[in-house]
Amino acid sequence: MPEGVYYYAVVTAFELSRDGRLELKPGQNYTVVPFMVYRQDKSKPADPQKPEATQSDRDPNLKPEDFYIKSLTALDTEKGVVLNWPGLPIRGIEYEIFRSAEPIDSAERIDRAVNLGKVREGTPFFTDEGAVEGKRMYYGIAVRDAITGKVYRDLKYQASYIEHTHRRPKLEMRYDTFLPESLTAFLASGDTIQLIWIDPGPTIKEYRVFRNTMPITSAEILANSKELGTASPGSGGFRDSGLGAGTYYYALLPITTSGELLSVFQAGRTFTMFGVSLRAPRTDTDETTTDTKPDTKPDTKPDDTKPDDALNSAISGFEIIPDDENVRLNWKVVPGSAATRIQAFRSKEPLNDPAALQSKAVLLGDFAVSDGAAVDRNPGPGDHYYSLAEYDPATKTYIAVYFSRHPLTIEESRPTEDAAARLEKILSGAFTGARYTEAEEQLDAYLAGTDLTEELRSKALFYLGIVKFRLQKYEEAREIFKDPVAQAHDRERALFWYRISLERMKR
Known part of the structure; x- marks a missing residue:
C-alpha cells in the first residue's frame, strides 16, 4: 500500500434504506478511526519477509536491568484504562501486560495475574477494555526477549508496575455536538507529527492546538502545555514540525462560532491518549562529561575547541533537586547564547558516553535551553543518574553532554493492602x-x-x-x-x- 491515511466501508444489500440509498453508520459499516501507512525508510518499500532482529542488531553491553520499563502511567477513558510507557530502545522484544488485584511484585503473583496480552516493541501502549470501574487494580509490564525467549518479570513498584483505580470520565453531553471525533497523532517524518480528526460541523470556527510530554487531561496540565497555533475546520489536520527527540501528546480545543473556547477533555476527541515518539539526534560530535552533584556547580566546563561554525554550549552547569515525588533538573543559561535544545535523560547507572544514552537511559523530554528546567515526574525508588544532552536544532548533532556522577536515591515505599x-x-x-x-x-x-x-x-x-x-x-x-x-x-x-x-x- 502507498503511504497515506485510509478509511474502510463494508456494506451489504440489507443496509439499503427504504428509498434504495445506502445508509452509512459510523463505527458500524464504515471506520471512523483512520488506518495510517508510513515508512521511515523511503529508499524501498516495506519488506514483509524481513527477518526478525538478531543479537547483532543490539548493543553488546546490554544488561538485564535494561530490559525493564522505567515509567508506567494509566489514563482513564470511556473505553477503559490506557497504559503508556516509554518504549525501550532494544530490537526484538515484546511487552506483556498484566493486571491483578494484588501487587505484582513476585513470580508467584505474576502467575496469578491476568495476562491481558502482548504488544510489539514499537507499540508502547495498551488499552484494558475490561477494566472495572471503582476497583483498585495493579498493572504491570514485563518484557520478553524474542531472540532468547527470556521474560524479565522482576517488576518494580512505580516503575514497571503501578496501582490504579478506574474512574470512567463523566462526559458533558451538552458539548457532544461541538467536539471533534477520532483525534489521531502519527509520525509523518523524522521530526514531524501529523494530527488528523473529523470535524463536528458548522458550529466550530477554529481549533487551538497544544503539545505536552504527558496526556493533556486537565486544565492544570493544559496551563503547562505549549500552544502551537490554530487550525481551521476542513483544513485536513495540523502538522507539528522541527521536533526534537521525545514522546509527545496533543490537545485540540474547539472555539465555537460565538467565540467560546471549549476546555472539555475527552480522550480521542480533544486530547490524544497515546504518545508519539521521536528518536534522538546523532552523537557524532564532540561531547563533554561534567561531574554534577545536587545543589553544587559542575567542576568542568564544555570543551570550546570546536570548528568555527559550531555552536558553543549555552549551559554553564546544572543541578538535581528532589521535589516531593518528582525530581527537578535546573540548568544555568549563558546570557546571549544560541537557542540550542536540551534532552534530559535518566539512567540506573553512571554514564560517560553519549552513545550510551539511547540504550542505557530513559529520555525524559526535549526542551528549549531557555526553559532552564525539566521535571522527572515520579521516577520511582532506587538510584537515579541524570544527563543533559545539548544539541543544535539545525544539524541535530550534540554540542555538549553533561553527566551526573553521583546518584539521587529515592527510598521505596511499598504499597499496603487495605x-x-x-x-x-x-x-x-x-x-x-x-x-x-x-x-x-x-x-x-x-x-x-x-x-x-x-x-x-x-x-x-x-x-x-x-x-x-x-x-x-x-x-x-x-x-x-x-x-x-x-x-x-x-x-x-x-x-x-x-x-x-x-x-x-x-x-
Whole structure:
C-alpha cells in the first residue's frame, strides 16, 4: 500500500434504506478511526519477509536491568484504562501486560495475574477494555526477549508496575455536538507529527492546538502545555514540525462560532491518549562529561575547541533537586547564547558516553535551553543518574553532554493492602476459582476485621451468602440474604438469592 491515511466501508444489500440509498453508520459499516501507512525508510518499500532482529542488531553491553520499563502511567477513558510507557530502545522484544488485584511484585503473583496480552516493541501502549470501574487494580509490564525467549518479570513498584483505580470520565453531553471525533497523532517524518480528526460541523470556527510530554487531561496540565497555533475546520489536520527527540501528546480545543473556547477533555476527541515518539539526534560530535552533584556547580566546563561554525554550549552547569515525588533538573543559561535544545535523560547507572544514552537511559523530554528546567515526574525508588544532552536544532548533532556522577536515591515505599484490596484478593482468588470452602474461611475471617467500611462489610457478606449457597448451606445462605446489610450491596440480587435458597430448602 502507498503511504497515506485510509478509511474502510463494508456494506451489504440489507443496509439499503427504504428509498434504495445506502445508509452509512459510523463505527458500524464504515471506520471512523483512520488506518495510517508510513515508512521511515523511503529508499524501498516495506519488506514483509524481513527477518526478525538478531543479537547483532543490539548493543553488546546490554544488561538485564535494561530490559525493564522505567515509567508506567494509566489514563482513564470511556473505553477503559490506557497504559503508556516509554518504549525501550532494544530490537526484538515484546511487552506483556498484566493486571491483578494484588501487587505484582513476585513470580508467584505474576502467575496469578491476568495476562491481558502482548504488544510489539514499537507499540508502547495498551488499552484494558475490561477494566472495572471503582476497583483498585495493579498493572504491570514485563518484557520478553524474542531472540532468547527470556521474560524479565522482576517488576518494580512505580516503575514497571503501578496501582490504579478506574474512574470512567463523566462526559458533558451538552458539548457532544461541538467536539471533534477520532483525534489521531502519527509520525509523518523524522521530526514531524501529523494530527488528523473529523470535524463536528458548522458550529466550530477554529481549533487551538497544544503539545505536552504527558496526556493533556486537565486544565492544570493544559496551563503547562505549549500552544502551537490554530487550525481551521476542513483544513485536513495540523502538522507539528522541527521536533526534537521525545514522546509527545496533543490537545485540540474547539472555539465555537460565538467565540467560546471549549476546555472539555475527552480522550480521542480533544486530547490524544497515546504518545508519539521521536528518536534522538546523532552523537557524532564532540561531547563533554561534567561531574554534577545536587545543589553544587559542575567542576568542568564544555570543551570550546570546536570548528568555527559550531555552536558553543549555552549551559554553564546544572543541578538535581528532589521535589516531593518528582525530581527537578535546573540548568544555568549563558546570557546571549544560541537557542540550542536540551534532552534530559535518566539512567540506573553512571554514564560517560553519549552513545550510551539511547540504550542505557530513559529520555525524559526535549526542551528549549531557555526553559532552564525539566521535571522527572515520579521516577520511582532506587538510584537515579541524570544527563543533559545539548544539541543544535539545525544539524541535530550534540554540542555538549553533561553527566551526573553521583546518584539521587529515592527510598521505596511499598504499597499496603487495605481492606478493599484484601477483599478483592479473596474474590479474584478463591471465589473466582470456585474454591468455596477456602473462600468461606477467608470471608468469615475478613468479616471479623475491625477496619471495614459499611460498603465493604455489605459486599463481603453478600458474597459469603453466594458461597454458602454453592456449598449447599441453603439455610445459612437464606439468613444472609434476608439481612439488610447484605441487601445494601445489591437488594435485587440479594432477594433473588434469598428466593432460590428458600426454594432449595423445600426440596
